[in-house]
Amino acid sequence: MCRCRWRFIIRFGEAMPLLNERSDLLEIKELTKGFPGVQALDHVDFTLYAGEIHGLLGENGAGKSTLIKVLTGVFRRDGGTIRLDGLDIEARDPADALSLGIGTVYQEVNLLPNLSVAENLFIGRQPHRFGIVRTGEMRRRSAEILSAYGLDINVTDPLGSFSVAIQQIVAIARAVDLSAKVLILDEPTASLDAQEVETLFRILRDLKERGIGIIFVTHFLDQVYAVCDRITVLRNGRLVGSRPTSSLPRIELVSMMLGRELAAEALHRNQRPAVTEEPLVAFKDYGKRRLMEPFDLAVRPGEVVGLAGLLGSGRTETAKLIFGIEKAESGQAFVDGKPVRIASPRDAARLRFGFTPEDRKTEGIVAELSIRENIILALQAQRGWLHQIPRRKQDEIANRFIKLLDIRTPDAEKPIGLLSGGNQQKALLARWLATEPRFLILDEPTRGIDVGAHAEIIRLIERLCEDGLALLVISSELEEIASYSDRVVVLRDRKHVRELSGAEVNADTIMTTIASHQ
């Protein structure tokens, strides 16, 4: 048959003895890497067998990315050994790592969207004769390679014209075809939907059968349990432990990652009666054509209302209508029972509403500005730029929130872009809390945040509502939303379909409501 298949069979043959002995494909010993002020990796051991999927987990700052970057030659190690197939290796750069047999696929696919799929698979090693690339041969082989992954696409189309999921499969196919023995997947599922994740997992299991060792980095615990054979947890640059997935209960995994017992913050909030029965904010028949069907919604002080639904169900759209980013065409808004008009975010801010958007990087933080400047932004805007907040007052506010929300930073003058995702999110919260809002909308407050910061944000949400704030929280994590919401509004196809309260607020009911056809 084709040449690539032959190569596969040969490679499989080489991998077989490894499989039989269950010997180490990749063996990392005492790996150390420091940056000024931080010991990113502190004598870390890590072993990857041939033919296993190995989950690499840890909070932000645990050392996962540093470990991967040292492995792939982005960083040089300070000490320790890396052995691949029993030979010491040190990759000079990612291309070198690839030639040694370590391929990496990132969340944002690092291929070339402007080149064809075939060129992406073969760049640098195109079959050629007398210097002329044999395009026909290249296409044929590309189609063959991809068909092994169940992909039947036109390989001459530019890669950029396909979905992220397909691009990721192409990236995997490329890495594997380049004789990868070790395949590193860095948060590959973050932008995929459930079905695409399933396809990816099928492919991973397939590759595992062929004797390839896979390192899988992710934040999704469900996925770890769905696909990983073993799990290694890092924390603060140190190895916490490596365990077979089957003998590691979920609760134990989380406590390994957090370095503390989880029981105290069990994800179930006591149902408390709302402080008052009068809603703080209420919306009647609020809607906009082609954006959102008219809905009714009320939030009381001290209450958390969750918005749950699939991507594109209208969660963010609801938030944007309420905050005046989109102008409602129908209905009426009330604050304290009095009708109000919200035609712009300025109006909303004047009513003491706050909103932390979903996409921190592009809509929330101003990465180059300091933490202080970011925190002060909304308050300053509210006062008008002519009434500059005195610098002493700014420092005071910034430092108060850094302490209050436990934002981890050496000082308030550090550019916010240098903080971890969780700390950025806390600074964004601080921005709105500084304006002393009565009603706060949080859109995906825990997205892209590691488990530790996750729990802190949730605790923070609960504390805020104990202080009498009214909260509207959007999240795609059902367990999470069920844990802190008093009521949950379920959305589907740009419509509020049902409001759950009391005992109904749990992940199963939310899911069945989303899935129900009514």
Next chain:
Amino acid sequence: MRRHLPVLMTLAVFIAGYLICLAQFPSFASTRVIGNLLTDNAFLGIVAVGMTFVILSGGIDLSVGSVIAFTGVFLALAIERYGLNPYLAFVLILVIAALFGAGMGLLIHAFQIPAFIVTLAGMFLARGMCFVLTTDSIPINASAYSDITDIAFPLPGGGRLTFIALTMLLVFAAGVVLAHFTRFGANVYALGGNRTSAQLMGVPVGKTTIRIYMLSSFLAALAGIVFSFYTSAGYSLAATGVELDTIAAVVIGGTLLTGGSGTIIGTLVGVLIQGLIQTYITFEGTLSSWWTKIAIGALLFAFIVLQRGLSAASVRTR
């Protein structure tokens, strides 16, 4: 289909323009006009091939006009003043230019300096060298020149396909093969697509960058040789602003200024559109030749807006 839209638009503009010219001046159909169109724009076409590679890779080369002038001055002095064999002079200047380009590419890669800055320096350097060598226009009377310019293939209808027109067509043919059927070509597109990704995928970024600018300067020198056939002289002030005409031709030809997308054939059509406008104005007789620039400017605007629209549309469909 969308991939080929820019080049199809260019082609449509050319055909429409040609039909308009033809309606007004029926002699546009003659092989004589077509032959002259190719001959008059030969040097522009040759540089434009190099420039296409540069822009495809996400770079820019501002030095080509100066390199053309330097080539003319160098040839005039070498042949007329120092009595060098013209063919030896050709080889010499091609080698010098290639080294010059390689130097620029090396600077761009090694120090991560924007190509704009490096080639701007190259532009001043080459132009300055011209003036240091001579400020006069030096005629070239070598017999080799008349021998070469006399080579022409008669076309039916009285036109002539001159040697220099043929050279341009050959350069374009070579450019097509190089861009679309070699590893080097794929690497150029890769650089223009995303430099970091290209590096991660093992594309030899440094080697490719150096070769791209080497090719551009080499072709600029070849264009300079052709230009000296055309003018039979070397002059320091020759070919000022040609780098901008060249960039215009490449962009009108459907190549994305940000790199990564475009074709060599599109550039040929882009050059011919410029030539067509020029010829039209010559035929018209009453219009100032500066109207060429105005028309090119308008076209350039239109094409840049079109590209912007297309890339925005492709992002949306994703």
